[in-house]
Amino acid sequence: MSLAAIKEKAAALKAGFVDSGAQPVDCPVLLPADTLLDLYGEDIRTRAFLTHDPVRGEVILRPDFTVPVVQKHMAEGAEPARYTYAGEIFRRQEEHPERPSEYHQVGYEVFDRADPAGADAEVFARFSEVLAPYGLRAVVGDIGILIAAVAGLEASEARKAALMRHIWRPRRFRALLDRYAGRAAVPSSRAALLASPDPLSLAGPMIGLRGAAEIAARVDALRADAQDPPLPGDQVELLEALVRVSETCGNALEQLRDIAVDMPAIAGAVDRMAARCEALAARGIDVSSLMFDANFGRTSMEYYDGFVFGFTARGRPDWPLVASGGRYDALTRQLGQGREIPAVGGVIRPGLLVDLEEAA
């Protein structure tokens, strides 16, 4: 496949989005690194190229468009807004050296407060339409349901905050859940600490920036946590049943409604999913055959906190997603410093579409 073919495909996709009312935007390739480091922490270094500018400090080669587009919108955009863009992004591929570290993305982002379900459906339907000739397999999910379930647990605020912080790290989430449910043994070091009447007296010389008050505060927090009753077993089972839901949208909705009977905290989120399914159907999407996976988007898409979707190429299990996206209200809250704007969008990889055309 040639670069010219990819650029041509990218331009055509972008033109299509412009035709349907999106405003074209462009972003610099070299971005200040602090925002992305703040959002993703050290993990961004394994996924993106960071380098040092003698004047601007640490800079990053654009790893995606979403963050700069949100920043641009927050700084100068008017609502509601629809944006499209096309260009190269840069990703380190330590785990998959066979994958390119520079590739094109075409994106479509919708900032609209009025009708979230409608905006979700609009983005997904636009992508389905554009991607229809390629016979891709679509899957959707909804991180919002899991967030609602955690918020509704009968647990201390500290425990809920810890679970919430690790929703995008399923293994760590699971380990915390096991501990809070009393299913994992307390580490011996923790037991010894809790048994000691004055553990700080054994601390020895205090060194470093993390002071005695901070250490004492955490010891107190651990003591309080040890007094918390274990999470009720039925709630843990419901949470586990919830993340196992993997069905066509109609069946998934039915299963989630069953779970919501015993877990009323998710009822609102399930209603929102139902409204989205209706909005999708109204746009001609066959919801009865569309796959829903409650775990989708939990590992690779840290800023998505509601609707999520992906399109995979059939017979290409080794490929990354050909297109993906979702809702990222929380990201706009984090970048907006007090302001927020409900946002949903997605990206397509034109290079993979060209590959599919050439293989056909």
Added chain:
Amino acid sequence: MSVKLGVPSKGRLMDKTFDWFGARGIGLARSGSEREYSGEVTGVDGVELVLLSAGEIPRELAAGRIHLGVTGTDLVQEKLVQWDQKVAPLAELGFGHADLIVAVPSCWVDVNTLDDLDAAAAAFRARHGFRMRIATKYHRLVRAYLHEGGVSDYQLVDSQGATEGTVKNLTAEAIADITSSGETLRANHLKILAEEPVLRSQATLFKSRIAPLEAGERETMRLLQDRLGL
């Protein structure tokens, strides 16, 4: 042409490597003056000794410029992406033992596991407005280890030496470094987390999967491996 064997160019690692080969009937020695980095091989024909810094040996193996090399597992795994596709370990040499570990101040009585470290990091960030700093020179290995362990809200800061001193000097809150006995850590009021180390390392003889072998070299390689009992 000859089979090129890369060996650390100085210190205990070089001496012990020479001893290990010597015990198997292969004489390795520096030629010329103490300062000249060239060597000679006796006991087998067609092998050329290349003296290099231990830190450069992984790169030279991966580039195929040497066929064999002695270096630490830690250096190979830190410096080579997908190291097992570029080099193959032939023998662990039984010296140069060291663990790559994460250590925190001993006064952190509340932190003993990765789970504790993650919780302390979250509270630290909320209080100080920046992510907890962990000083190390093993960025890739430590990042992968902490990712695996579900630790977030930390940042790695580069420290190429005297890493144990960074906590006292307030340039880091914790460290990740190689230790053999743990004495330096104790002297600096640090303790090792009660977890599996990031890596257990020792001096290892590696073979390059990249360096091409001509017919004669292949025969030499076979002979050498035979002599070494591999």
